Amino acid sequence: MRHPRLLAACLAVGLTLLTGCSAASSDGAKGGSTSLTYLTFETPSLTASFWDASIANAEKQAPGVTVKKLVAPSTNRDAYAKQLQASGQFPDLLASITPSTFVQAGLLKPYDQSWVDANFLLPQGNAYKGKVYIPPTNSQIIPMVFYNKTLFAKAGISAPPKTWADFLDVCGKLKAAGITPIELGGGDPFAASMPLVGILSADVLGKDPNWLQERYAGKVRFTDANVQAAVGKYRTLAKHGYFEDGALGVKYADSITNFTSGKAAMYMMGSWFLGAVPKDHAADFGSFMTPTDDGSLVVPFAVGGSMAISAKTAAPDKATAFAQAWSLDPANYKALIEGDGAFPMLKGKTLADYGVTVTQVFKDSYAYVTDENKKVSSFGWATNDDSMPSGLNEAFYAASQALFSSDDVAGQMAKLDSAWDAATK
Helix, strand or coil: CCCHHHHCCCCCCCCCCCCCCCCCEEEHHHCCEEEEEEEECCCCCCCHHHHHHHHHHHHHHCCCEEEEEEECCCCCHHHHHHHHHHCCCCCCEEECCCHHHHHCCCCEECCCHHHHHHHECCCCCCCECCECCCCCCEEEECCEEEEEHHHHHHCCCCCCCCEHHHHHHHHHHHHHCCCCCEECCCCCHHHHCHHHHHHHHHHHHCCCCCHHHHHHCCCCCCCCHHHHHHHHHHHHHHHCCCECCCHHHCCHHHHHHHHHCCCCCEEEECHHHHHHCCHHHHHHEEEECCCECCCCCEEEEEEECCEEEECCCCCHHHHHHHHHHHHCCHHHHHHHHHHHCCEECECCCCHHHHCCCCCHHHHHHHHHHHCCCEEEECCCCCCCCCCCCCCHHHHHHHHHHHHCCCCCHHHHHHHHHHHHHHHCC
């Protein structure tokens, strides 16, 4: 459940994480029950009614708990949680935040490992420093390359590309046929970065899965030749006009509409897009991974989760009981699978067990999760030890937007190295 709407990266807002008071309190109006605050977010798929229903269901499983919903005003829950903390209002529970940002400040309480081990397919999938701060309830592939089969056929393309050379050839054929090859919601920074996330995950992490840890250790840098070569591929796509005209002015929501209405043939986006596939012509859509030079398959994988628990809550047992109940509620999974394209990670269950109706492209995409293949952390989207330092995602997004119209790959990578070094002093 972690994506732009879900888990936008850490924003450097210059706010210090203070040790604030807990939001938990006794609510006399409800028979002395414990009142907790829960930071959520709303999207077209995860609406206010979804959150209200899911909270009410979990309250029934956690007697003596009532929950007050707080809604983040933007997609960046990390930044809003920082603001609440700075004013002494850090929530008792927080949905889909970046754990490392808050663990380092001593603000999150880890889950009991035996409970995690008993309930989830990849218990350590989003562990940070060996501990689990958000249950690994679901996973995503960030990004996938979604494509319109009808537009491919119009351009004489019979199958999705397997190598990077094939991918460029497909882009060229589409453009020659008067079809925009790739949709890009470049007006929203995270969306502008999606092609670059795919390329770096495939080319850099695909060859060295430990690259991010090595960057922490100072053994590698963004200015290294292999990283610049990968970034150069994104620049090539932009220079050849393979994105739509004015792509940096297209908002994320509009990019979804553009692609689903047939205005572009491909769309590099997180697997949450599967929740937006039009049911009336779902058979038009397929998916594949960002191609590599040699055609090897690399899956940029991110294990998401439900909620973090504040280490400062005045009612840790009650907060934990609610969080565990919410995280195991099948009704929540049904909404997340059907509306938000989440890949469930509960033990002992198949898609059929959730009573969901999903498209064939969802089933085909989910196979990348269940199959044996080379999975690496999605660059910039990991919630585990591969998560980037606080503020780096914003710098990465800025570089993605800048490289849409600038050939200065070396300069942008140098900026990222400087931002990384400053964030890890």
